[in-house]
Amino acid sequence: MVNYSAIAASVAIGLVSWFYAAIKPPKPSLCGSEGGPPVTATRIRLRDGRHLAYKEWGVPKNKARFKIIFCHGFSGSRLDGIRASPESMEELGVYLVSFDRPGYGESDPNPRRSLKSTALDIEELSDALELGSKFFLISLSIGGCGAWASIKYIPERIAGVALLTPVINYHWPSFPKKLSQEAYEQQHVGDQWSLRICYYAPWLLHWWMSQSWLPSSTVVKGTTHLPNHRDAEYREFSFSSGIRDERRKVATQQGIQESYYRDMMVMLGKWEFDPMDIQKTPFPVHLWQGDEDGVVPVSLQRYLCQRLPWIQYHELPMTGHYLLIDPGFGDLVLRTLLVEYSL
Template sequence: MIDEFKIYFLFFDRAGHGESDPNPSRTLKTDTYDIEELADKLQLGPKFHVLGMSLGAYPVYGCLKYIPHRLSGASLVVPLINFWWRRIPQNLLNAAIKKLPFAFQMILRVAHYCPWLLYWWMTQKWFPNNRDPKKIWTERDIELSKIYYKKSYMDAAIRQGEYVSCQQDIIAGYGNWEFDPTELSNPFSDSNKGSVHLWCALDDKQISRDVLVYICDKLPWIKFHEVPHVGHWIIHEKHHFEAIIKAACTE
């Protein structure tokens, strides 16, 4: 497929992950401009395609907002839902967050309302804080995580500490955004050279289909893909990943 479409994949460590320096004032906007600067430093050219999954999809929304002129396309795979987006009906967001286990709800609420307390909340022992992945993953998700998320990989990813990597990710993704996804404009309205895709896994226990459908109804230029019988780790299923890449390259 790489040969067929003449593409290559560039993965990078966001601020605080792996070998990338932490950014204490990190936001959705700074992560977006990190992507643009990286593309320029590596001389990728005037346009590139961005793909983000789950929490890692928030910089893709940022690219659509802040640097749409640099995009040849974008793919959002089971993208995060910020439960404090302003223009999405509150009843939809409330229903979506209530589907999460209470411990996960509290992490997101602390990250949004009191981000300076997140490290304490994640490490304290006074209040229940059981973050059992079995409550938010399907059995197949757990199988895939054992294959792709080995301890050596995770240790390298968070080598600088969970606060500057994972927890800063959560704060950036679930903080107060300067925009709402439904306010985005089609970056390819003046041409047919580019498309935006959003992939929804119907067995996903974390991401609400109803919220994603609402966003795509408001933004009909986003091509919405529903995939049955698959959970949150859809991107690690070979045939689904190939479908995601093929759609990005051909539709």
């Protein structure tokens, strides 16, 4: 007699095993490991054994008046800075260190990466480089999660913060449901699905993004609609010149799962806190946003800054997401952030 129950159980187990193997991301190719990318950057070793790679800019650290840590954006790396002029860096006495966030470039991945671990990495970097009891922080785009986390978890170490077009999480509880829903529905269907996966099923993200027949993130693919003409021209140039491919190669050389996708899961997933619940900070916080940003909804950024009057909000007219392509913008950020300390 055929045991249909046993057959059904065997088929179910086989399907589950197949599905688990299909959705499991490949292991990262660690820098310095056999067959992995070489280690070329200066790195520090963290308490948990991971390494963070970094690059220094500006005046020598021992001569600096101001010490700044820079958190790069999506597809970025330690090779990114704020593009301030050497003259301004020298005049103000700025030492800036940019670092590969975990899984990017030559920094080891952190499969347990969270908002809090991001802030603690920044604090450890500061301590390892002996930046003093307080330092300034500048973040770009999705790197804003590091700035928000630092404001929340290590405020006693922060002297001032500049958030440059920081990415928004549509699920922050303080957003009015109608406002966040309207902004969400304006996104491309592929971005809507990516946002859903990041929030409700982050363990599925790598598999989802690898299926060409499924709608997925236009940001990862580089096809996001950019209403600002300078943004669109810059993206076209970055494609045609090979700059985008080179940046992506550096950023994801250890694997896209622990760089791009881990970033998305942390920034767009379930947060440990709501930034709009943070009380007034003892240090200045500036936020820059273009009113023609095709990546971050300006409506949500405006609401956030209205809810947090301690943020000094700078909305730039006829400006998109790529703020740092504008000549002089890096100088403006430095002078604005440091003005009260430079007198």
